[in-house]
Amino acid sequence: MSDWNTRLEVKLAGRTISPITNFSPSFNVPHTVIHSLEADGVGYVRQPFTFTFTLTIPAIASAVADLTELAVNGGEFAIAVAEKKGTDWAFSSLKFSRCVVSAAQPSNITVDGVPQATFTCMALNVGVED
Numbered sequence: 001m002s003d004w005n006t007r008l009e010v011k012l013a014g015r016t017i018s019p020i021t022n023f024s025p026s027f028n029v030p031h032t033v034i035h036s037l038e039a040d041g042v043g044y045v046r047q048p049f050t051f052t053f054t055l056t057i058p059a060i061a062s063a064v065a066d067l068t069e070l071a072v073n074g075g076e077f078a079i080a081v082a083e084k085k086g087t088d089w090a091f092s093s094l095k096f097s098r099c100v101v102s103a104a105q106p107s108n109i110t111v112d113g114v115p116q117a118t119f120t121c122m123a124l125n126v127g128v129e130d
Contacts, residue, residue: 011078018063022056071101098124
C-alpha cells in the first residue's frame with residue numbers, strides 16, 4: 001500500500017494558506033518546423049513554453065479570499081510540496097513559483113461535504129527545487 005505522506009499546498013509570501021485537493025496541469029512547448037527550398041523539415045524553432053493548471057481548494061478558510069484578492073490585484077503565489085512529519089506538514093520543496101490566477105470559480109454550497117473553489121492559473125517559473 002502506498003504511503004501518502006506528501007501533498008501540494010498553496011504558499012503565499014512563504015506561508016501555507018491551503019492544501020490543494022485537486023491539481024490538473026497542462027504543459028505546452030510549441031515548435032515550428034522550418035523548411036528550405038531543398039527539403040522539408042530541415043529544422044525547428046522552439047517557442048516559449050506555457051504552463052497552466054487548475055487547482056481546487058476547500059472553501060472553508062480565508063484562502064479563497066486570499067487567492068481571489070491575488071487574482072484581482074495580479075499578485076503571485078507558489079505551489080509547494082509538503083511532507084508529513086509527525087502530526088504536522090512541513091515544507092519540502094518549491095515546485096511552481098510566480099503563479100498567477102486567471103479565473104476563479106467557487107462551487108455551490110452542498111449539504112454533505114466541504115464546498116470547493118476552483119482556480120485557473122498559470123506558472124511563470126516551473127521546477128525550482130529549494
